[in-house]
Amino acid sequence: MIQHWILPLVFILAGLLGGIITEKIIFTRLHKFVTSRRIPGSAVIFRSLNRMPFFWCFLAGFYGATVSYRPEPDVAELLLKIITSSFLYTVTVVFARLTAGFVNVFFRRTDGFSASLLSNVAKVAVLVLGTLIVLQTLGVQITPILTTLGVGGLAVGLALQDTLANLFSGFYLIISKQVRTGDYVKLDSGNHEGYVTDITWRNTTIKELSNNVIIVPNSKLASAIFTNYHLPVKEITLTMNVGVSYDSDLEKVERVTVKVAKEVMEEIAPELTANEPYIRFNEFADYSINFTLYMRVNEFFDQRLARHLLVKKLHKSYHKEGITIPFPARDVYLQSNGSKNGAMTLE
Numbered sequence: 001m002i003q004h005w006i007l008p009l010v011f012i013l014a015g016l017l018g019g020i021i022t023e024k025i026i027f028t029r030l031h032k033f034v035t036s037r038r039i040p041g042s043a044v045i046f047r048s049l050n051r052m053p054f055f056w057c058f059l060a061g062f063y064g065a066t067v068s069y070r071p072e073p074d075v076a077e078l079l080l081k082i083i084t085s086s087f088l089y090t091v092t093v094v095f096a097r098l099t100a101g102f103v104n105v106f107f108r109r110t111d112g113f114s115a116s117l118l119s120n121v122a123k124v125a126v127l128v129l130g131t132l133i134v135l136q137t138l139g140v141q142i143t144p145i146l147t148t149l150g151v152g153g154l155a156v157g158l159a160l161q162d163t164l165a166n167l168f169s170g171f172y173l174i175i176s177k178q179v180r181t182g183d184y185v186k187l188d189s190g191n192h193e194g195y196v197t198d199i200t201w202r203n204t205t206i207k208e209l210s211n212n213v214i215i216v217p218n219s220k221l222a223s224a225i226f227t228n229y230h231l232p233v234k235e236i237t238l239t240m241n242v243g244v245s246y247d248s249d250l251e252k253v254e255r256v257t258v259k260v261a262k263e264v265m266e267e268i269a270p271e272l273t274a275n276e277p278y279i280r281f282n283e284f285a286d287y288s289i290n291f292t293l294y295m296r297v298n299e300f301f302d303q304r305l306a307r308h309l310l311v312k313k314l315h316k317s318y319h320k321e322g323i324t325i326p327f328p329a330r331d332v333y334l335q336s337n338g339s340k341n342g343a344m345t346l347e
Contacts, residue, residue: 005069007065007068007069008064008065008066008068008069009065011061011062011064011065011068012058012061012062012065013061014061014064015057015058015059015060015061015062015064016057016058016061018057018060018061019053019054019055019056019057019058019061020054022053022054022057023051023053023054026053027049027053031046034046041102041105043101044097044098044101044102044105045098045101047097047101048094048097048098048101049094052090052093052094055090056087056090059083059086059087059090062083063080063083066079066080066083081137081138084137085134085137085138088130088133088134088137089130089131089134091130092126092127092129092130092131092133092134093127093130095126095130096122096123096124096126096127096130097123099119099122099123099125099126100119100120100122100123101119103118103119103122104118104119116198116199116200117167117170117171117174117199117200117201118174120200120201121201162219163201163202165218165219166201166202166203166217166218166219167201167202167218169217169218169219169221169222170199170200170201170202170204170218172222173199173204173218173221173222174199178228178231179196179199179204179221179228180196180230181196181197181198181199182195182196182230183195183196183228183229183230183231184196184228184229184230184299184300184301185206185226185227185228185229186226186227186229187216187224187226188224188225188226192206192208192214193206193208194206194207194208194209194212194214195207197213199218202217202218203215203216203217203218204216204217204218204221209301229299229300230299230300234298234299234300235272235296235297235298235299236296236297236299236300236302236303237294237295237296237297238293238294238295238296238297238302238303238306238307239292239293239294240292240293240295240307240310241290241291241292241293242257242279242290242291242292242293242314242325243285243287243288243289243290243291243325243326244288244289244291244318244323244324244325244326245287245288245289245323245324245325245326246287246288246289247324248289248323248324249323250281250289252321252323253279253291253323254279254291256317256318256321256323257279257291257293257314258276258277258278258279259317260310260313260314260317261277261293261295261310262276262277263313264295264306264309264310264313265277265295265296265297267309268297268298268302268305268306268309269296269297269298269302271298272296272297272298275295275296277293277294277295277296278293278294279291279292279293279294280292280294286328287326287327287328288325288326293310
């Protein structure tokens with residue numbers, strides 16, 4: 001009796017040992033080799049195969065043990081169905097992971113964005129299809145199941161109207177390309193703005209510059225008025241208002257200001273220097289002649305650094321060139337009985 005168990009145990013132990021060797025040695029070394037060669041899509045493939053070689057080797061050992069033990073026909077048939085269904089399901093899981101991974105890779109390369117909504121829907125679709133195949137392999141009739149799912153889906157849809165509204169709104173946002181992950185958006189409330197980090201089946205996640213996270217339901221975002229600073233392109237025109245004194249040489253002011261703006265562009269956006277900065281005088285104010293500086297930067301966030309550098313460099317250059325940036329001044333006349341009028345200037 002003991003000898004009857006020796007061969008099945010050997011198969012099981014061989015499967016376990018083969019799984020450990022495959023997972024820890026062969027799979028790990030192959031992963032390092034492929035990573036060093038930077039083969040496209042290799043990261044997705046290895047993530048999809050995580051832990052699967054060990055499980056397949058174990059199933060192979062269990063199959064060998066079942067065949068060598070030769071149990072009763074009914075028991076043998078049941079064990080073989082369990083092995084087959086387990087193998088098919090693991091293959092389904094691998095294909096679901098591959099599908100989700102390559103969907104993300106495809107959209108990231110073609111449109112420059114990725115959203116977990118698309119990858120999750122693709123993953124669920126593959127899992128459902130694979131599960132139906134496994135059930136059919138086990139001899140389960142799937143037609144009644146599909147009918148039940150159809151009727152039950154109608155009831156669930158009526159009960160989950162808000163969830164479905166967010167789901168389809170998420171699809172609308174992605175398909176219309178009004179919002180993509182990585183875009184900088186500002187909501188119509190004016191209090192919230194930041195980078196879109198993900199679009200899920202229910203919410204859109206926006207990360208503020210302060211590292212806080214804003215969660216907006218997809219249906220709310222789809223119907224809201226918002227500004228996307230990355231559409232139609234990421235490049236944006238920075239505008240900065242400046243004032244100089246009335247005794248300034250405006251030709252000199254324009255020349256010095258444009259020169260400083262070019263220096264700033266060379267520092268933070270050298271690829272945009274073909275778009276030369278320019279200024280436009282627009283107002284005779286109470287104590288200054290005002291103008292607006294226009295220059296291109298790579299994206300919305302770069303405006304902060306550009307303004308910082310412009311203020312520093314303009315202040316230094318204006319001081320060197322004798323250009324005055326005026327500040328408010330007002331003459332106040334004081335009058336008292338029997339005395340001469342006096343004047344005092346308040347700054």
